Amino acid sequence: MASACTHDDAHNTTSPTYKKAKKRYLKTIGNRPQNQESDWTPFRAAEKKFKARFPPPDLSRVLDLAVYDDSRATELARGGWGGAIDCVEHRAIPLLSSANATKSVSKVAFTFPSVPGLIEQDFFAQNPIDTLRLPGLVLLPGYLSHQDQRDLVRWSLRDHARYPNETNLDTHYLIPETGLWDAYLHALQDVSHPDELQPKASSIPIETVPVEKPGPRQLISNEAADKNNYLELSSTAKLPPPPSLTVKPASPISLLPKLRWANIGWYYHWSSKQYDFARGKIEVSEVIKGVCQRAVGSVDWEEVYRDDQSDWGPDGPGWKDWQETYEPDAGIVNFYQTKDTLMAHVDRSEVCATSPLVSISLGCAAIFLIGGDTRDTEPIPILLRSGDVVIMSGPGCRRAYHGVPRILENTLPPHFDVLDEDPQDWKFYQEYLRTTRVNINVRQVFPKDFDPQFESEGQ
Ligand SMILES: O=C(O)CCC(=O)C(=O)O
Ligand SMILES: [Fe+2]
Numbered sequence: 001m002a003s004a005c006t007h008d009d010a011h012n013t014t015s016p017t018y019k020k021a022k023k024r025y026l027k028t029i030g031n032r033p034q035n036q037e038s039d040w041t042p043f044r045a046a047e048k049k050f051k052a053r054f055p056p057p058d059l060s061r062v063l064d065l066a067v068y069d070d071s072r073a074t075e076l077a078r079g080g081w082g083g084a085i086d087c088v089e090h091r092a093i094p095l096l097s098s099a100n101a102t103k104s105v106s107k108v109a110f111t112f113p114s115v116p117g118l119i120e121q122d123f124f125a126q127n128p129i130d131t132l133r134l135p136g137l138v139l140l141p142g143y144l145s146h147q148d149q150r151d152l153v154r155w156s157l158r159d160h161a162r163y164p165n166e167t168n169l170d171t172h173y174l175i176p177e178t179g180l181w182d183a184y185l186h187a188l189q190d191v192s193h194p195d196e197l198q199p200k201a202s203s204i205p206i207e208t209v210p211v212e213k214p215g216p217r218q219l220i221s222n223e224a225a226d227k228n229n230y231l232e233l234s235s236t237a238k239l240p241p242p243p244s245l246t247v248k249p250a251s252p253i254s255l256l257p258k259l260r261w262a263n264i265g266w267y268y269h270w271s272s273k274q275y276d277f278a279r280g281k282i283e284v285s286e287v288i289k290g291v292c293q294r295a296v297g298s299v300d301w302e303e304v305y306r307d308d309q310s311d312w313g314p315d316g317p318g319w320k321d322w323q324e325t326y327e328p329d330a331g332i333v334n335f336y337q338t339k340d341t342l343m344a345h346v347d348r349s350e351v352c353a354t355s356p357l358v359s360i361s362l363g364c365a366a367i368f369l370i371g372g373d374t375r376d377t378e379p380i381p382i383l384l385r386s387g388d389v390v391i392m393s394g395p396g397c398r399r400a401y402h403g404v405p406r407i408l409e410n411t412l413p414p415h416f417d418v419l420d421e422d423p424q425d426w427k428f429y430q431e432y433l434r435t436t437r438v439n440i441n442v443r444q445v446f447p448k449d450f451d452p453q454f455e456s457e458g459q
């Protein structure tokens with residue numbers, strides 16, 4: 001197992017990072033109430049374990065499929081973080097060599113044996129991690145070429161995180177239509193006179209800023225969408241989130257690390273956790289659609305669902321038609337700085353409840369947790385590295401709790417390093433990526449060729 005350490009990594013006991021984490025840890029345990037752990041769900045306990053800065057979490061039972069690939073040895077050594085392949089049962093299935101699949105670098109996918117009933121039967125077994133079955137979860141480690149990874153990072157930052165796609169920063173700041181990345185590059189060129197971005201609240205009359213009602217926070221029902229209720233869900237008023245009244249003008253340089261997400265396709269309304277179909281749809285970029293459709297097209301679904309006995313509902317096992325019916329229409333690009341996490345959640349706002357969700361990892365590596373239909377199932381920890389693709393599909397896996405409790409420091413792979421022949425601007429992407437993970441998370445909300453506007457008019 002790779003264990004080479006860089007000078008300043010979390011495992012090197014003499015490094016500043018280690019010493020700082022230890023100091024902070026000793027301070028926090030002094031203030032921590034006793035017995036806090038007893039009411040954590042197994043999912044919460046796993047999140048806490050992997051979030052810990054000190055001592056750095058033990059990854060010896062984290063599934064790290066890059067271990068199979070000798071060409072990734074240098075990548076595995078970065079940061080001193082490495083998992084194992086003998087901790088979670090998995091099965092290799094060759095990628096299909098159809099026209100759709102030819103662009104991939106790796107030739108293999110991994111799936112998880114689906115033996116119905118085992119979760120319940122073995123619930124009290126010694127090691128529940130080994131008994132959680134996730135039919136429909138497919139991992140494609142190293143699926144994207146180094147060049148494709150670089151291109152997708154550029155696409156995410158420069159082309160996609162800008163008008164007309166929404167980002168988290170648009171709620172509070174007036175971001176130029178050319179996007180934050182472009183503003184950032186300009187600011188770097190002229191650090192002495194950077195243009196500051198103005199708070200959004202400054203541009204709207206104060207009385208029109210929607211104000212949240214006082215009192216306890218409104219609970220969000222987050223009812224799962226389906227063909228029968230999506231019209232009702234989409235008809236509820238979807239107010240824009242209120243811009244902050246306290247943010248100050250800020251330079252693009254200080255805002256870039258605060259970029260957290262950029263919307264893809266149908267607009268997502270975060271406070272109601274529903275899509276806002278009334279706002280119309282932005283077509284998913286052909287680049288992204290292509291990657292996702294190739295990935296789905298390269299999986300031998302017959303093999304994945306070989307022993308599956310899940311209930312797929314009245315239309316039966318949809319996987320049989322995915323070559324024709326899979327077409328993503330929504331999603332999100334997540335940008336994580338090394339301190340960011342994504343709490344356990346289920347993505348249930350899509351009407352297509354079983355169709356593949358394709359998730360692409362770029363930049364720094366992360367721990368991904370995936371469990372069952374409640375937080376009470378102990379999740380499987382998986383180390384996701386740049387170029388890996390995860391597909392969550394089918395009734396069980398698509399509605400499984402999952403989250404990202406940790407971005408692993410110092411894990412940017414060597415293929416992002418700046419080379420002499422690189423375009424001038426590559427160094428800015430590389431610098432940003434040193435502390436960043438990008439995740440392109442793509443979903444199918446509606447069946448192919450289904451037009452919600454048309455459906456509602458036809459009612
Ligand atoms: O970052 C990831 O790998 C997962 C992101 C995710 O679950 C989401 O965006 O819903
Ligand atoms: Fe998710």
